[in-house]
Ligand SMILES: Cc1ncc(C[n+]2csc(CCOP(=O)(O)OP(=O)(O)O)c2C)c(N)n1
């Protein structure tokens with residue numbers, strides 16, 4: 015049991031349930047033909063990142079990858095605006111410009127959500143530098159997948175973080191797969207935290223089936239990072255479903271999937287709560303029902319929301335007040351119009 | 355053999371199969387090319403046919419993949435390195451621009467890099483700003499690279515076969531929205547030689563110079579224009595490097611009007627190159643300025659309606675053609 019005790023576990027359970035239910039509703043939004051595209055990467059099986067997010071301070075920053083819905087929910091994002099963004103609607107977090115892979119709420123300390131595998135990793139190094147130089151006590155956390163740990167940029171970033179003793183944590187969500195490639199087909203040494211240790215970081219491995227362990231370890235690693243010892247958390251979990259919405263994972267067998275899905279931090283937390291008599295099945299069910307209502311409402315919200323107007327596409331390429339890109343039709347008018 | 359109807363995707367796969375069967379030095383490498391069969395299914399079944407040594411699944415490490423392909427090409431192999439999205443080219447650019455492109459020249463002709471970099475770009479799937487770009491100009495800017503962009507099913511097959519016999523690095527850019535498109539494949543008859551344009555529709559009033567998916571938007575526009583009594587000639591350049599200027603220049607000399615259509619952005623895009631060549635060589639023949647119809651100068655937004663609006667449509671091309679030829683302004687004209 016962790017410092018926070020059973021209340022904390024109950025809290026984390028609720029967060030994790032919100033993540034899972036949100037993702038299930040994204041699925042529903044897709045089935046109803048309301049998502050912008052099908053590049054929807056669900057974090058079902060990765061809910062224990064709630065433990066990492068919980069260990070962060072409000073003012074800490076972070077970057078995420080293409081599978082970032084869960085991280086944003088755990089950091090307190092608004093499911094309505096997230097769902098709207100996934101539907102490509104005007105009131106989504108990114109005004110319908112970014113979509114599922116780029117949902118980001120800068121108000122929560124996000125520094126971006128990347129669809130380039132590894133793209134967001136080095137930004138935390140810069141954030142760490144910036145905090146140090148400005149005398150701030152913040153930590154910056156990069157969330158990325160096991161697949162991203164094969165990108166060279168990670169090693170550049172880890173080396174700099176260790177060299178300069180920055181308040182930075184690399185959090186590798188090892189769901190065992192990068193698309194159809196299992197980690198043992200992508201890395202000769204699958205103990206990814208060992209690579210971090212070789213770079214001079216505080217590297218640890220945690221079990222993503224156990225949110226309490228994830229939380230406790232994250233507190234320690236973040237604490238060290240805040241004091242100038244950057245860290246690396248390799249959270250082992252399992253991607254319960256396909257890579258993206260249309261992927262049915264034909265490349266892995268059913269037995270492996272059934273076994274893999276047993277690593278389930280949500281159900282595990284639930285069982286513990288009942289066993290420890292912190293809660294009972296009926297109360298947890300009603301908590302789940304409430305969460306379901308919240309997420310159902312998010313789906314309806316997104317469907318009812320309006321799409322962005324055509325003119326909005328030219329907005330935000332550059333800062334407001336700066337010269338903006340000239341729309342093609344204006345260009346054509348200048349050549350072919352009456353005024354020529 | 356008679357022509358068959360197939361998809362762009364299957365034509366590409368057939369080209370790989372035929373080339374690999376014929377030439378044992380060819381091998382495929384990239385993310386998810388083996389067991390997964392390719393992110394867009396182009397390499398499906400190749401692993402079973404050719405084995406793990408010739409169909410190599412790689413870690414997610416684009417710079418390493420392209421760099422390794424270069425080394426393989428320098429040592430007697432003919433690699434086809436797949437870059438899943440052209441948007442990831444940024445990660446590979448040193449290897450492509452400074453290594454692959456320059457080795458033959460910088461080393462005084464001692465060594466070549468006969469590799470094919472297969473990739474795909476373009477909009478159409480709400481894949482957002484980092485998965486939808488048209489970045490061919492990044493490559494046409496670098497001397498030493500060949501750049502081809504097939505539009506038709508027949509070109510998907512033949513240009514890939516030709517690329518796999520080419521002595522220098524070829525950037526082979528497919529379009530993600532064309533994979534499921536059907537068309538005729540005649541393995542004995544290419545649409546033209548390597549580096550030659552194809553006239554996809556003949557016409558007399560205006561020449562539309564284009565490539566990749568915009569060939570089909572332009573053909574649809576030409577059809578619509580015919581309804582308004584405007585006869586448009588549509589030229590698919592197929593290869594951006596080597597570039598066949600003769601075909602489009604001859605055409606513009608005949609029609610006296612030219613439109614260049616690309617999905618890529620206008621500013622510093624390949625349309626600027628085409629437009630400049632037409633202006634330089636057809637100056638005395640042009641009745642109107644050369645007009646570029648291109649993607650907007652913005653990142654690609656995810657929202658489907660915005661995404662569609664960010665690149666030229668058949669309607670926009672037709673409206674512009676009517677304006678250019680008949681002086682009939684579209685409703686949005688300022
Ligand atoms: C630079 C780059 N290469 C490849 C891809 C295509 N791609 C998207 S997600 C993915 C797998 C990533 O695996 P991992 O880092 O483990 O994250 P997960 O999807 O498991 O969350 C790949 C190969 C990409 N988006 N960016």
Ligand SMILES: [Mg+2]
Nearest residue numbers: 159160191192
């Ligand atoms: Mg993974």
